[in-house]
Amino acid sequence: MPVNLPTRIAFVDDDANLLSSHRRNFGRLKPDWDAAYFTDPHVALEAITAQSDITAAVLDIHMPGMSGLELASALRGVRPDLILIMLTGYADLQSALTAVNEIGVYRFYPKPTNLQTIIDGIENELNRRYEQHEDSLPTAFLDLFQLGVVAVDDALTISHMNAQAAEVMRTSSLVRIGTQNNLVFTPMPDGLDHFLHPPTNLAPRRQQSFSLEHDEEKLSLFVRRMDKRSDGLASFMVILVDPQKQCPPAIDDLMDLFGLTRSEAKLTQKLAEGLSLDQAAETVGISSSSARTYLKTIFSKIGVNRQPQLMKTVLSTIPSLRS
Structure with missing residues (x-):
């Protein structure tokens, strides 16, 4: 049933050119x-807080002075009914999870996204509210990623899953959804249970990669430990990747996903392009000695101990977040 209620949208972005484009097109589209x-x-x-007729806010995640996440959190505190939409210029798993689980962001879009797509998303949510459908978790919150991403607890029970992950499970015999709404791997990756449930005397690893193979089928996993949920349970992001789909990783992807510094990401990118460590060091502009020091830190952050493992993990985990 169409929504007939007055609808006013706020666009918040430090990119004045983008806002000018929205001004030119918004009235024509809606x-x-x-x-x-x-x-x-x-x-x-201040304006959105004071103007109750503003129904939805479309926020850029990266703004000077106050980030989109900070603004969304502040708005949620005073406007619990507000439809919040976040735009990001690059993929950030932790920000996406925080935005959805803690702030209640309705949808996460890559930047740029067609204005019509944003309007359609807002209208769909307004119609859902009008029809008083029971609210459900926004399972499409990570559809901006080209990777299959699943949010789980330490029993692999699924809380969120994007469309790409659903497609991987539809076509792969190595992973499926079990009867308890949990991820089921066949075979179970060696070391995954130990990663999910580390001994109490050991600090838990932040992230680790795994490989599954049966007959001629292969699947790569990258599991990242996230901040604990509000109920205190452990939370993980599982990234499902077909290793056949590989391309050189972008520096921002390496920083976002593995927690690398920009210098470490640049070195890793050059290694992924096939350069030797000395060649990569020269290209990045650091000494071979510094490159070896960086490499040890990179190994630790990504959870590998040899350069071939590093390349396999990086290339199989990041086919392209920005394609």
């Missing part, structure tokens, strides 16, 4: 709606 535009998140916070 003439019965209204919009407000803000380049300053602090001004936006």
